[in-house]
Amino acid sequence: MNRIRTARCSMGFAACCVMVLGSAAWTPAAGPAGRPPAGAVLETAETAVDVRRETQHFRDRWAADAEKLTEEAEALEKELKRLRWQREKAAIYITDLEKKAVELAGAERASIAIRNELGPFLDEGVLRLKAFVTGDLPLHPEERDARIQQLLRVMDDADAELPSKARAFLEALAVEIEYGYFTESDEAELDIDGRIVRVHRLSVGRLGLFAVGDGGRRAWRWNPGARRWDPVDVYASRIQQALQMADHARLASLVELPLGRPAATAEAGDP
Numbered sequence: 001m002n003r004i005r006t007a008r009c010s011m012g013f014a015a016c017c018v019m020v021l022g023s024a025a026w027t028p029a030a031g032p033a034g035r036p037p038a039g040a041v042l043e044t045a046e047t048a049v050d051v052r053r054e055t056q057h058f059r060d061r062w063a064a065d066a067e068k069l070t071e072e073a074e075a076l077e078k079e080l081k082r083l084r085w086q087r088e089k090a091a092i093y094i095t096d097l098e099k100k101a102v103e104l105a106g107a108e109r110a111s112i113a114i115r116n117e118l119g120p121f122l123d124e125g126v127l128r129l130k131a132f133v134t135g136d137l138p139l140h141p142e143e144r145d146a147r148i149q150q151l152l153r154v155m156d157d158a159d160a161e162l163p164s165k166a167r168a169f170l171e172a173l174a175v176e177i178e179y180g181y182f183t184e185s186d187e188a189e190l191d192i193d194g195r196i197v198r199v200h201r202l203s204v205g206r207l208g209l210f211a212v213g214d215g216g217r218r219a220w221r222w223n224p225g226a227r228r229w230d231p232v233d234v235y236a237s238r239i240q241q242a243l244q245m246a247d248h249a250r251l252a253s254l255v256e257l258p259l260g261r262p263a264a265t266a267e268a269g270d271p
Contacts, residue, residue, distance in 0.1 A: 115162055122162075122169050126151055129173060137209045137222055139179055147172055180206040185246040192220060192229045202243050207259045210239045221258060232258055 130148045154160055154168045184203045189196050190211060199211035199220070209222040211229065219236035220229040232239075235258055242257060244250035 118162060118166065122165055123155055125169055125173075126155055129169075129176065133176065135224070136179075137203065137206060137224065139184075139203050139209065144176075147175065179203075183242075183246050185243050190220075190229060200243055202239060202246060204242075204257065204259065208257060210235075210242075210257070212236055212239050212243060216240050 126148075130152075133144050133148055151168055151172050154165055157165075182203075182205065186201050187199070188201050188211075189198055190201075190213075191197075197211075197213045197218075199213040202210045202212075204210075210232070211220045211222075212218070213220075216236060217233070219232050219234075219239050221232045221235075222228075223230045238255050238257060241250060241253075242255045245252050245255070
């Protein structure tokens with residue numbers, strides 16, 4: 001009887017190869033027409049089926065392992081690609097950040113230089129603005145004086161940052177500039193030659209400041225150089241007309257006003 005021996009070897013990913021060793025020369029018991037017994041044939045067939053079944057099992061396991069390893073290899077390849085991109089991008093970012101750091105350092109130095117110069121400039125600008133307001137036409141004196149005092153407090157505030165100080169100065173400067181572009185009228189009480197007079201006042205930008213009182217019979221013009229109100233009664237009716245136009249009580253028309261230097265203003269009669 002042949003002896004069948006199976007040798008199983010595991011190679012790599014659970015692969016198996018089967019070797020069948022036997023002796024071809026075995027002497028069965030004598031049977032009809034010299035054929036082996038049915039029991040021996042059945043045993044051989046069952047062994048062959050077992051071998052095939054075991055081989056297929058290992059093939060299935062190898063296929064599953066191969067598929068899993070393929071997926072892992074693809075995932076690793078994808079991760080490797082991502083890490084390479086991340087490394088290259090990180091190098092680009094580092095170069096960019098180094099460049100920006102140099103630029104920021106330069107901007108910081110420039111900012112410090114501007115701050116060192118801007119502080120004294122603002123203080124000097126506020127003092128010059130205050131002097132200008134003091135020597136300017138007496139337009140809204142209380143309001144303008146309060147604005148200047150507030151601006152001085154901001155400049156001396158230790159907690160106020162430099163940008164807020166610059167903004168406050170520019171806003172005050174813009175308001176002062178606007179006074180030169182408009183014609184305004186209001187009522188006020190003026191000290192004229194030691195007498196308090198109730199007047200209707202007219203400002204023509206910064207070209208001239210006039211006042212009419214005593215029922216429209218008297219008129220005055222502000223003299224910036226002498227800092228006083230000079231009488232210009234001959235222009236009373238014309239100034240009254242200009243006041244009515246400023247108050248939208250009269251249609252706009254041409255009116256002659258003494259807008260030159262006070263010393264050069266010619267005396268003229270009413271039209």
